[in-house]
Amino acid sequence: xxxxxxxxxxxxxxxxxxxxxxxxxxxxxxxxxxxxxxxxxxxxxxxxxxxxxxxxxxxxxxxxxxxxxxxxxxxxxxxxxxxxxxxxxxxxxxxxxxxxxxxxxxxxxxxxxxxxxxxxxxxxxxxxxxxxxxxxxxxxxxxxxxxxxxxxxxxxxxxxxxxxxxxxxxxxxxxxxxxxxxxxxxxxxxxxxxxxxxxxxxxxxxxxxxxxxxxxxxxxxxxxxxxxxxxxxxxxxxxxxxxxxxxxxxxxxxxxxxxxxxxxxxxxxxxxxxxxxxxxxxxxxxxxxxxxxxxxxxxxx
Amino acid sequence: xxxxxxxxxxxxxxxxxxxxxxxxxxxxxxxxxxxxxxxxxxxxxxxxxxxxxxxxxxxxxxxxxxxxxxxxxxxxxxxxxxxxxxxxxxxxxxxxxxxxxxxxxxxxxxxxxxxxxxxxxxxxxxxxxxxxxxxxxxxxxxxxxxxxxxxxxxxxxxxxxxxxxxxxxxxxxxxxxxxxxxxxxxxxxxxxxxxxxxxxxxxxxxxxxxxxxxxxxxxxxxxxxxxxxxxxxxxxxxxxxxx
Numbered sequence: 034x035x036x037x038x039x040x041x042x043x044x045x046x047x048x049x050x051x052x053x054x055x056x057x058x059x060x061x062x063x064x065x066x067x068x069x070x071x072x073x074x075x076x077x078x079x080x081x082x083x084x085x086x087x088x089x090x091x092x093x094x095x096x097x098x099x100x101x102x103x104x105x106x107x108x109x110x111x112x113x114x115x116x117x118x119x120x121x122x123x124x125x126x127x128x129x130x131x132x133x134x135x136x137x138x139x140x141x142x143x144x145x146x147x148x149x150x151x152x153x154x155x156x157x158x159x160x161x162x163x164x165x166x167x168x169x170x171x172x173x174x175x176x177x178x179x180x181x182x183x184x185x186x187x188x189x190x191x192x193x194x195x196x197x198x199x200x201x202x203x204x205x206x207x208x209x210x211x212x213x214x215x216x217x218x219x220x221x222x223x224x225x226x227x228x229x230x231x232x233x234x235x236x237x238x239x240x241x242x243x244x245x246x247x248x249x250x251x252x253x254x255x256x257x258x259x260x261x262x263x264x265x266x267x268x269x270x271x272x273x274x275x276x277x278x279x280x281x282x283x284x285x286x287x288x289x290x291x292x293x294x295x296x297x298x299x300x301x302x303x304x305x306x307x308x309x310x311x312x313x314x315x316x317x318x319x320x321x322x323x324x325x326x327x328x329x330x331x332x333x334x
Numbered sequence: 335x336x337x338x339x340x341x342x343x344x345x346x347x348x349x350x351x352x353x354x355x356x357x358x359x360x361x362x363x364x365x366x367x368x369x370x371x372x373x374x375x376x377x378x379x380x381x382x383x384x385x386x387x388x389x390x391x392x393x394x395x396x397x398x399x400x401x402x403x404x405x406x407x408x409x410x411x412x413x414x415x416x417x418x419x420x421x422x423x424x425x426x427x428x429x430x431x432x433x434x435x436x437x438x439x440x441x442x443x444x445x446x447x448x449x450x451x452x453x454x455x456x457x458x459x460x461x462x463x464x465x466x467x468x469x470x471x472x473x474x475x476x477x478x479x480x481x482x483x484x485x486x487x488x489x490x491x492x493x494x495x496x497x498x499x500x501x502x503x504x505x506x507x508x509x510x511x512x513x514x515x516x517x518x519x520x521x522x523x524x525x526x527x528x529x530x531x532x533x534x535x536x537x538x539x540x541x542x543x544x545x546x547x548x549x550x551x552x553x554x555x556x557x558x559x560x561x562x563x564x565x566x567x568x569x570x571x572x573x574x575x576x577x
Contacts, residue, residue, distance in 0.1 A: 082420040086576045108422040118413030122349060123341075134337030135421050177417070 035060050035185050035215035036081065041090035043076050043239075050076045052239035054090070058232075060184065063211035065230035065247075066219035067329070073239040074219040075115055078187050081217070082112045095184050108136070111178035115189040117171055121163030125154060125173055128162060129180060136181040148176040152206065168199035175206060186210060188218040192225060204229045223329060235332055242332045259321040260300040263289045265314030272311075276303055289317075335423070338431030339438075342405070346439050355401055359443040362393050367450060381458035382465065383450060387472040387545055390447075391512060394440070394483055399504030401439055402487025403497045405432045406572070411495040415572075425569045429488065433565060436484045444476065468547035475544030478557035479537060483508045485564035492571040511560070512537045 036058040043051040051073045058064045066074045079085040081092050083099045083106060092099045097106035120128060126145060133141035149158050152172040157165060162173060171191065178186055191207065192200045208229050210216055220226060226233045226247065233250055235243040243250060266288070273290060274282045278300065281293035294300050301318055308315045346352035366373045366389050373385045409415035418428060451469060458464050483504075490504035491497075515536025519529040533539045537560070540553040 079416075084416055084420050084575070104422045104424070107420055110420070112417065112420050114413060114416050116413055118417055120345075120414055121412070122345065127344070131337055131341045132421075134340070135423060 035095060036217065037091075037093040038077070038081065039091055041077065041080060041092065042088045043073075043080060043085070044088045049239050051080070051087075054236070054239070054241055056234055056241065056244055058185075058215050058217060060215050061211065061213060062232055063207065063216040063218065063230045065226035065233040066217060066236065067221065067223065067226055067233055068219075068236040069221060072236045074236055075189055076239075077236070078189050078217065078219060082110055082187055083107055108181070109184045111181065111183035111186045113174045113178045113186075113188045113191055117174040119162045119170060119173060119177075122161065124161055125149070125158050125165070128173065129176055132177045132180050138181060144180065148180050151179075152176045153202065168195050168203075171195060171199070171203060175203070179210065183214070185215045186217070188216065190219055190221075192220070192222070200225075235329065237332065258294050258296050258298055258300065260292045260294075260304060261285065261289070261317065261319045261321060262292065262304050262315070263317035264308065265316055268311075268313065273307075276300075276307055278303065335427040335431040338418075338423075338428055339435050342432055342435030343438060346401075346435070351401070351404075352439055352442075355397055355439060356443045356446075359393055359397055360446055363390065363447060363450075375454060375457075381454050381463055383454055383469050383472070386447060386450060387476060390444075390476055391479055391541065394480055395508050395512065396505055397443075398436075398440060398480065398483040399487050399490070399501045399508060401436050402484055402491050402504060403501040404491065405436065405488055406492040406568075407495055407497045407500040411497075419572070425572045426565075429565055429568045429572070433481075433484055433488055436488070437481055440480045440484065441477070444473075444480070465547060468545065471547035471549055472545045474549055475541045475553075478544070478554070478561075479512075479541050482511070482537060482557055482560045482564070485561045485568070486511065489564045489568045489571065492568045512541075515539070 038057070039055045041051050041054040042049065054073070054077055056064075066077070068074050076085065080087045081094065081099065083103050086100065094106040095109040097109070099106045123131070126149070129145040129148060130141050133145055138144055149155055152175055154169065154172050154176065157169050162170060165173065171194075175188075175191065178188065188207065192203050195203060204225065207216060207218065211229070211231070218225075218230070230247055232246050233243070234241055235250075268288065268290070270282050270284065270290070273279060273292060276292075278294045278298045279292050280295065283291040283293070285291050292300050292304065299320065301320055304318060305315060307313075346355075363386060367375050367383075367385050371377055373389070375382070375385060378385075406415065409418060419425065454464055455462055455466075486507045487500075487504040490507060491500040493503065494500050513536065515532055515534075516538045518524070519533035519536075521529075524532050534556075537557075540556045543550060543553050
């Protein structure tokens with residue numbers, strides 16, 4: 034069990050920034066932290082890294098409580114904060130060697146070289162961090178987070194502000210990391226979660242509103258086909274829910290109904306056959322699809 | 335702590351800060367001790383380094399805040415402090431590392447003034463006719479004073495993200511602890527024994543006492559307490575995100 038968060042609450046003044054958040058992450062898992070801005074993602078991450086204290090609740094990293102055993106817990110966490118703060122006047126290698134020194138790594142130089150190669154910084158290793166473009170700075174941020182080979186990586190919006198090519202490259206690095214490590218990354222880009230995570234937590238106003246594997250979430254998110262239908266005559270809802278593949282029936286008004294089925298089913302032929310069979314007049318028959326974004330919006334409204 | 339210490343030292347000497355601080359200090363001291371007629375040792379006809387020990391604290395009053403102002407203010411502004419405090423380091427290790435680095439820079443500035451000692455030593459009639467014990471004590475006193483100023487400066491820097499505010503605050507606090515208590519003790523409301531007590535809170539009293547060449551335990555304890563007090567205040571100030 035790499036990260037255990039239980040009943041985490043953080044109160045700022047009167048606002049509950051994080052409200053009863055509980056989850057666990059295993060090694061080999063890449064957990065996506067989704068939510069609109071200000072939902073409590075960053076606050077939760079800052080509590081996991083030990084930067085902020087929780088109002089109540091506990092966080093354990095690699096079995097160490099972040100409050101009771103902070104040194105042990107911090108040693109097994111690699112952290113990339115939200116705006117990727119770096120010492121602009123330091124050189125790439127100098128900075129990474131400094132980080133290695135703090136973690137008291139044996140063979141710092143070799144390890145730094147390895148990280149520079151892995152993050153694709155080889156041609157920039159002798160540059161000052163301040164001279165680097167945003168994408169390369171992000172790589173330095175990743176390199177410092179991964180340098181001491183931590184079990185747990187906390188990445189706060191690792192791809193924000195990058196161009197599409199850089200995003201793909203950074204995601205590739207994160208995916209590779211996720212094979213053996215525990216990775217928690219926050220984002221508000223849904224495609225990112227689909228691309229790199231195998232599990233996602235959607236957080237809204239400090240509360241967890243969904244916690245599932247990507248497959249389940251996807252079927253839950255995009256996994257509905259909705260048909261709106263209006264008949265000329267009165268119909269009983271039992272009649273409609275008895276139709277094949279119909280999962281849910283909702284009354285929208287006088288003789289207007291909304292029928293829900295799984296994504297791969299189109300209910301329109303079934304409904305029109307039903308209407309013909311019962312000699313009903315079809316006034317409206319329209320298929321609506323819910324996009325990933327819409328479900329996300331629904332969950333976080 | 336060692337890693338932080340060397341990073342800070344590197345930061346001083348890979349930017350201009352380190353050279354400017356040492357340069358400004360030595361130029362000012364050189365002018366005051368050997369050139370400007372009012373203070374010059376050559377005109378005073380006495381083989382002493384009193385001018386050095388009288389003027390160095392005045393120069394430190396603005397030079398040390400300039401050294402310490404960025405230590406925490408800059409890290410808070412750029413957000414690097416968040417990364418630093420989430421590493422397996424205690425806040426004490428961070429503060430001590432930075433404290434020792436700033437103090438080292440000040441010692442680097444002081445080292446060349448040993449040359450003045452040898453010069454004055456040779457200039458005495460006969461050579462060597464000077465109060466070596468007094469000078470030794472004064473150097474110890476100056477070191478303690480510099481360390482106290484560094485601790486005060488670090489504390490000021492940990493209070494704000496703004497380096498200018500940190501500088502002004504540090505300069506004010508250094509001045510306050512250095513001379514203000516001495517001046518306050520002359521107020522008529524402090525009479526009898528109280529004026530001595532007020533005077534003894536200030537740095538000047540203990541610095542002067544050390545300059546006489548007598549390293550008194552009371553003065554050492556005073557300086558160490560002042561340094562530890564401000565370093566502890568810095569640690570508390572760093573931890574205020576947890577409140």
